[in-house]
């Protein structure tokens with residue numbers, strides 16, 4: 108037993124101390140054996156089995172009523188609200204651990220507000236993902252019987268649904284960071300709840316430091332006290348506790364509904380195939396009102412599995428199926444369709460990336476199918492190359508995924524990997540801050556008046572990453588120097604845009620090139636996902652159709668042509684289908700454009716068009732992306748081989764329009780450097796080498812000297 112930890116238990120209303128690790132093990136208790144047996148019989152040909160050690164269960168009643176108020180009362184957090192309030196009153200910082208679905212995110216802010224603990228201030232609850240922030244706010248508004256945006260609201264990128272009356276605000280961690288740029292002490296808030304701390308997104312990691320410093324400074328200057336609550340079901344408690352000066356850890360026991368966990372008996376070579384098999388095995392044997400949630404790695408994979416399901420469903424036994432995709436690049440309206448009830452007799456199958464992994468409740472999900480993989484972007488500081496890797500997710504992610512079942516009724520999670528595989532996985536997520544480019548983060552830190560070299564981070568990123576980010580910011584003119592950086596006038600304007608600083612630089616330079624109309628469209632499309640849809644079986648046809656959009660200047664102008672044609676098309680969905688374009692991604696781009704235009708208007712920028720003078724647009728692109736130049740390699744036989752300004756040998760990506768052009772242009776501008784088996788330049792345009800001297804003379808001189 109360790110006196111560091113406090114447990115507030117449903118059955119134990121008095122304070123007890125536990126060693127958390129022992130406690131977590133104790134949660135894995137015996138399950139309902141009848142249930143397991145039935146499932147085993149139905150699924151035996153897929154090699155799935157029940158693992159009696161990895162089952163979440165509890166002794167709570169299973170009688171969730173339709174009435175929201177009654178439902179609240181059954182949640183473990185609600186049961187211990189008075190003890191919890193006492194702890195919150197007593198401590199200004201605390202860590203709160205509680206099972207998935209126990210009511211941390213929906214109940215704690217409400218309980219604080221019901222007892223007016225926030226005083227004149229507001230309660231902020233941060234979420235790593237926008238879909239979680241929106242749906243949680245909607246749920247809590249419904250529970251408090253208030254209109255969304257009044258007492259309970261949300262703020263996510265490009266959308267603020269709050270008012271002066273808002274007391275409980277769900278917001279993405281990125282949005283709270285943006286608020287910190289104008290008010291580093293976050294004075295508006297008296298309570299900040301940092302939820303899903305285990306996710307370790309770069310924004311959450313920075314926020315940990317921002318609130319820690321804000322709290323200290325507010326204490327020192329006797330500004331209203333800031334209470335900080337760090338929450339998760341699966342976090343690395345010891346590391347966090349140390350970071351927050353040995354603050355108390357409150358452990359909340361119990362969950363409302365049990366979740367039984369099954370592991371595959373054997374390893375699956377093809378997890379997509381295993382997922383589809385599992386879906387149809389369950390589909391044939393379970394009632395229609397029990398929905399499925401399947402975790403996959405990305406949009407393309409989701410679309411492939413979706414089309415497989417639709418194909419097989421035509422002949423499969425079982426109820427009618429509605430398949431709903433859920434991934435970050437999906438327009439907000441489409442994401443929220445996942446929460447729409449299906450008509451009686453129809454089963455919903457949600458195919459999601461890890462954006463549905465934490466925080467969200469999709470009410471009818473009974474079964475979670477966890478492929479156990481995640482797609483992660485990693486980045487190389489020295490070359491600027493990004494790598495997209497599909498890798499095994501952490502144990503914490505596995506627990507979170509399982510926790511999406513058992514929210515409104517008992518559920519089960521089918522892990523398409525073995526128990527031994529699970530046991531061998533890393534316990535916690537690798538912090539994003541150690542593997543991603545930091546220019547946006549550094550810009551935000553500098554904007555809040557922090558010194559990047561002394562800023563307290565839970566895990567420090569490699570020194571090279573910080574240095575590379577500062578050099579880039581200096582080069583694009585956002586800061587005055589790298590050692591004691593201050594924002595320039597341009598840098599200050601860049602912070603108004605919630606996008607990569609290279610992209611905001613493009614927009615800010617656009618008026619002088621007379622091309623803000625086009626730059627907005629292009630930046631919006633580049634901020635969305637791939638707009639081309641090239642099905643394998645119709646590849647030739649799709650490529651033929653693409654010809655009508657192609658510009659000899661390269662991929663950027665081709666993308667612009669697509670976007671312009673999309674805007675003009677009257678029947679957009681049908682038009683996209685006929686032209687092998689992704690309707691969802693183009694609609695999302697149009698949403699982003701609208702929001703970016705709003706920022707430009709607030710900054711009084713002149714929105715004009717360069718018409719056919721597309722050189723102007725390319726020069727403007729270069730003003731933000733000049734560090735992304737590459738030169739044709741001498742003696743490479745004009746075969747599309749290039750070397751980047753960082754000295755990386757790379758080829759034009761075969762999907763690009765310049766790939767087949769001979770002779771290959773002497774100099775190009777690229778959006779992305781991607782490493783797979785080889786290094787590729789992705790989304791490329793031809794440029795005139797002298798343009799670089801015009802838009803970034805200092806950088807051009809250095810490049811020439813290095814070449």
Ligand SMILES: Nc1ncnc2c1ncn2[C@@H]1O[C@H](COP(=O)(O)OP(=O)(O)OP(=O)(O)O)[C@@H](O)[C@H]1O
Nearest residue numbers: 207208209210211212213246340466468470514515
């Ligand atoms: N949109 C919703 N529809 C139906 N029930 C909901 C919804 N949101 C929350 N609930 C109910 O409230 C419970 C508590 O949800 P809450 O998000 O507060 O839990 P949590 O402890 O924060 O979980 P997690 O750690 O997974 O984020 C859910 O298990 C579910 O029963």
